[in-house]
Amino acid sequence: MRARLKAIILATAVGFTVSSLAVTAADAQSRRxxxxxxxxxxxxxxxxxxxxxxxxxxxxxxxxxxxxxxxxxxxxxxxxxxxxxxxxxxxxxxxxxxx
Structure with missing residues (x-):
């Protein structure tokens, strides 16, 4: 159970990081x-x-x-x-x- 909880937390953190990078890159393209x-x-x-x-x-x-x-x-x-x-x-x- 503990390993599964760590995997879910890690996947959530990675998901938020990737989505925020994608939004930042798209925002930078619109300002050019x-x-x-x-x-x-x-x-x-x-x-x-x-x-x-x-x-x-x-x-x-x-x-x-x-x-x-x-x-x-x-x-x-x-x-x-x-x-x-x-x-x-x-x-x-x-x-x-x-x-």
Missing amino acids: YRVMVCDKSKAKNGAIIGGLSGALLGNAVAGHGARTEGTLLGGAVGAVAGHEIGKSKRKCHYEYRYR
């Missing part, structure tokens, strides 16, 4: 979701490089009395152009995350 992650550093780098080169080119092309305006305008146009070019070259991938 897919996210697209993109590398944005190329767009930032493109804006910086484009702004600097545009400023230098604007300074060189501007008339003698308007060098400051040429530098500012060239830098702004170069930064926008560099950002757009860099943005088109970004790499994206999917990652799985948990809540």
Whole structure:
């Protein structure tokens, strides 16, 4: 009788443990979701490089009395152009995350 009682208690404990592990694994699966992650550093780098080169080119092309305006305008146009070019070259991938 005593051995049978131990077997029943052991089977009950194992059953509860297995069922709680199954519920935990199912709960973890429901919390997982897919996210697209993109590398944005190329767009930032493109804006910086484009702004600097545009400023230098604007300074060189501007008339003698308007060098400051040429530098500012060239830098702004170069930064926008560099950002757009860099943005088109970004790499994206999917990652799985948990809540």
